[in-house]
Amino acid sequence: xxxxxxxxxxxxxxxxxxxxxxxxxxxxxxxxxxxxxxxxxxxxxxxxxxxxxxxxxxxxxxxxxxxxxxxxxxxxxxxxxxxxxxxxxxxxxxxxxxxxxxxxxxxxxxxxxxxxxxxxxxxxxxxxxxxxxxxxxxxxxxxxxxxxxxxxxxxxxxxxxxxxxxxxxxxxxxxxxxxxxxxxxxxxxxxxxxxxxxxxxxxxxxxxxxxx
Numbered sequence: 001x002x003x004x005x006x007x008x009x010x011x012x013x014x015x016x017x018x019x020x021x022x023x024x025x026x027x028x029x030x031x032x033x034x035x036x037x038x039x040x041x042x043x044x045x046x047x048x049x050x051x052x053x054x055x056x057x058x059x060x061x062x063x064x065x066x067x068x069x070x071x072x073x074x075x076x077x078x079x080x081x082x083x084x085x086x087x088x089x090x091x092x093x094x095x096x097x098x099x100x101x102x103x104x105x106x107x108x109x110x111x112x113x114x115x116x117x118x119x120x121x122x123x124x125x126x127x128x129x130x131x132x133x134x135x136x137x138x139x140x141x142x143x144x145x146x147x148x149x150x151x152x153x154x155x156x157x158x159x160x161x162x163x164x165x166x167x168x169x170x171x172x173x174x175x176x177x178x179x180x181x182x183x184x185x186x187x188x189x190x191x192x193x194x195x196x197x198x199x200x201x202x203x204x205x206x207x208x209x210x211x212x
Contacts, residue, residue, distance in 0.1 A: 002101060004082055004132040012073045012080050012099055012134045016066070020102035023073050025061040027098060033069015040064055064102070073099050078136035081143075081199065083163070090127040092135055092161035092199075101131030135161055137201035144198045151193040157204030164196015 002019040006012060011029070014021055025039060040062045065071055074080075075098060083090055085104065100106065105128045127133050135141070137160055146152045146166060153171070172188040192198055 001103070001131065004099070004134060006080060006082065007072070009079050009140065010074055010077050014065075014071050014073065014099065015069075016071065017068055018066070020064060020066040021071075021099055022062050022064055022102055022104075022106070023099040024075055024097065025063045027073045027075045028063075028065065029072050029074045031067075031069060031071040033067055035065060035067035035069060035071055038064040038066075062106075066102075073134070075136055078138060079140050079201075080134050080136055081141045083133045083135060083161075085127065085130055085133065085163070087130050088128070088163055090133055090135075090161055090163045091124050092127060092133075093159070094125045096136050096160045097125055097127070098134040098136050100127055100133040101129075104129040104131045104133060135199065137199070138203040139201055141199050141201055144200060146192045146194060146196050146198060148193070148195060151191060152198055153189045153191045154198060154200055155204060156188065156190055158200045158202070159190055160199040160201055162192065162196060162198045164194065166192045166194040166196040166198070168192060 002021050003015040004012060005015070016033075016035075022040070028037070078098075080098060091109070105126075107126045107128070108123045109126050110123055141160060144152055146164070169191040170188050171191050
């Protein structure tokens with residue numbers, strides 16, 4: 001299995017001995033050894049994944065990298081965090097997914113009324129199985145624990161990903177900016193309940209606040 005490691009906070013190094021990884025198309029910045037690169041259409045599993053992505057707008061153009069040596073990945077100087085999956089599912093915005101072990105399955109899932117978040121529609125990308133994934137954030141990602149006693153509300157512009165036994169609820173009306181007396185804020189919050197982890201970034205992506 002390929003070995004993921006960070007070189008600094010903005011570059012992912014992947015050591016491969018004949019292994020294969022899937023990475024965001026165009027994210028390779030350097031490599032040594034012998035590598036083969038193949039562009040993959042879609043990013044989900046097979047034809048169904050391709051069709052699902054076209055219908056939902058959850059776009060993710062991926063390349064398959066296979067070889068012997070080390071390959072380095074980065075994207076627009078984004079901060080990178082490593083996520084270790086052990087038979088779990090990671091739910092992540094497609095624009096925040098950098099690289100995964102080839103053995104991890106990717107797809108899309110319906111997450112409810114979240115249409116204002118970056119215009120990504122009502123679906124999000126899933127990564128399932130056992131292995132490593134690298135996710136990106138605008139600024140260092142913050143990992144927040146959700147427990148049954150302590151649910152969590154998140155600004156949709158700051159949300160990156162989540163994992164664990166979590167339920168999502170999309171609450172409209174009261175918003176962070178409205179609460180602070182500022183207009184034009186998000187028309188809803190994402191509320192998580194259960195037991196798991198939520199990844200947020202300290203910088204909001206552009207949203208279409210008030211449209212939902």
